[in-house]
Amino acid sequence: SPQRLASLAATAREETWQSRQQLQAQRQEMARLQEELSRARQDGERWASALQRAQRDALEREATRGAEQARQQELIRDMKERLLELLREKDALWQKTEGIDTPMPSPGPHDPGLCARCHKDFRLLSRRYSCSRLCQGKVCHTCSVDMGKHGRCCLICYQQRHPQAT
Numbered sequence: 047s048p049q050r051l052a053s054l055a056a057t058a059r060e061e062t063w064q065s066r067q068q069l070q071a072q073r074q075e076m077a078r079l080q081e082e083l084s085r086a087r088q089d090g091e092r093w094a095s096a097l098q099r100a101q102r103d104a105l106e107r108e109a110t111r112g113a114e115q116a117r118q119q120e121l122i123r124d125m126k127e128r129l130l131e132l133l134r135e136k137d138a139l140w141q142k143t144e145g146i147d148t149p150m151p152s153p154g155p156h157d158p159g160l161c162a163r164c165h166k167d168f169r170l171l172s173r174r175y176s177c178s179r180l181c182q183g184k185v186c187h188t189c190s191v192d193m194g195k196h197g198r199c200c201l202i203c204y205q206q207r208h209p210q211a212t
Contacts, residue, residue: 133191137201140164140189163189163200177203 140163159168162183168174175190175198177183183200190198199207 133201136188137205160184161186161189163202 160166161168161174162177162181163185166186166188168184168186173187174184175187177185177190177198177200181200181203185198185200187198190200191204193199193204
């Protein structure tokens with residue numbers, strides 16, 4: 047029957063139109079997803095680049111910090127060497143001036159109120175240290191060397207214990 051054929055043709059046209067609409071909607075959805083994927087890839091590349099920069103910066107900061115520590119250790123070593131030089135100079139000058147007569151007679155080094163090395167009078171501002179090494183004498187800050195946790199010792203005992211410092 048012609049009516050039935052017309053009805054089937056109309057139904058087929060309607061189904062075809064709906065299929066085309068679905069296909070078009072799916073193509074639009076696929077285009078949107080591809081665009082999102084492209085943006086996600088770009089974001090991933092940006093994040094990877096930022097991560098590489100951050101890692102490179104961290105390595106550079108670490109290298110700079112290491113170089114600074116090395117410079118500080120070298121400065122400390124140089125300062126220690128200079129301190130030993132100054133102590134040797136001070137000792138040499140003290141030995142040169144030891145025989146010079148002073149206008150005021152000074153008591154002997156056995157006096158507990160005087161430094162055993164330079165005979166300086168211990169007062170409120172000049173502290174007295176007991177040599178923690180061989181001689182056990184009382185010495186002032188200037189005539190002693192800091193031995194860290196072992197206390198202080200006089201320069202003569204220090205030089206006897208550390209002959210490379212002389």
